[in-house]
Amino acid sequence: MHSFTEENYLKTIYYLAARQEGEVTTNSLAEMTATKAASVSDMLRKLAEKQLIHYKKYQGVRLTEEGERLALKVIRRHRIWEVFLAEKLGFGWDEVHEMAEELEHIRSEELVRKLDAFLGYPQFDPHGDPIPTPAGQMPTVEYTKLSEVTVGAEVQVMGVLEHSPEFLQHLDKTGLNLGCRVLVQDVNAFDKSVSVQINHQKTLFVSNEVARNLLVN
Amino acid sequence: MHSFTEENYLKTIYYLAARQEGEVTTNSLAEMTATKAASVSDMLRKLAEKQLIHYKKYQGVRLTEEGERLALKVIRRHRIWEVFLAEKLGFGWDEVHEMAEELEHIRSEELVRKLDAFLGYPQFDPHGDPIPTPAGQMPTVEYTKLSEVTVGAEVQVMGVLEHSPEFLQHLDKTGLNLGCRVLVQDVNAFDKSVSVQINHQKTLFVSNEVARNLLVN
């Protein structure tokens, strides 16, 4: 069995590795887990002893196969619980993450299996993130950032790169929900903001900051 | 906020207080929480400092109003989660307790409220135990042990006093489920075992051990 803390470290290493090249650094882990570098160093030693990471002092860190398997299991649980909270209990996509951070550590294989079945084997969580398979594979998705779509193209909002409640609430307010159709009408050459038409109805100006965090197609 | 451990101690004190007269002892808590008396003593000092229990050294322990409020909140969460696991996910009543022991510590008022609504505001958990109200009241129920029912009476199984998977599985096997009708045909004067007819169909012999742990009417 592994502790909450270990599970959180593994998950965080997975996420950091996914968004950068090469090894994950101590400092980036400290920032993500809101702890200090000294605490991270300590934990890395322990995880390495348990063969969950490849770790050479001062050289950063990488998940072993077993470590990745565990990380994906935690991520799978997290995303399935998020679907439950949103679909069945009616929570907003801006509310589910925090609760899922706790629920993801409930230890029962059977619980996740049954919950998955109850939800109809969802493929994506409320933020459009793919749910790892029971076998421990992360489905690959090929989305583009809205900021990189060419003028004239019509695309569909498929996910978000930023998960903060503030960002998600902003999307709610402007109507940029998951699944909505977006026609790119114009890109401002100066600030890279985008002018879009949503669901063939109202026109909207989207800042580059927002467009960079919206996954489409 | 309170830790898992503190919540578990409060819950345990509540249960022990409910089934005995007077103060709850250190040893009984140690047995229930599967720890040692020394550890319990330590924790009692902490809970007393936080005003969650009344505690005079060597004199046993009693919940304060605030302590009882918290205990009932945990018990409410536990039982609501048990309903969810049984009703929605299809777990057996012998399987739900262990998972609920973890789920009861998920900290979100809103989650419990929404879950409660999703389940249709259940009054009882899968074992027939009443669910404390959102306001923090434990509903009173007046059930009798099957071992104390007079011959000739027809009663209904409403709950269990013993919650072990073994006991519950035994009831499943013999068909003594929650809600089933039981006609007491005879009581054996020697071993106090009971001969009953279930749902006006098959006749069954129930040991006194079992009858003492079945709540009826």
Added chain:
DNA sequence: ATAAAAATTTAGACTAGTCTAAAAATTTTT
């Protein structure tokens, strides 16, 4: 190629929760 800066690890300390062994208080027995 050094020196300075930045990143990382180590050392030592703290908290929550647990343990064993010993001491103290309470209860039961004689």
Added chain:
DNA sequence: AAAAATTTTTAGACTAGTCTAAATTTTTAT
């Protein structure tokens, strides 16, 4: 009412996870 048995508390130690401060290693800049 004293002795014996039982219960409870205290003392001291351990683990997981965290921290600050200091030491070490690596990277960057001169």
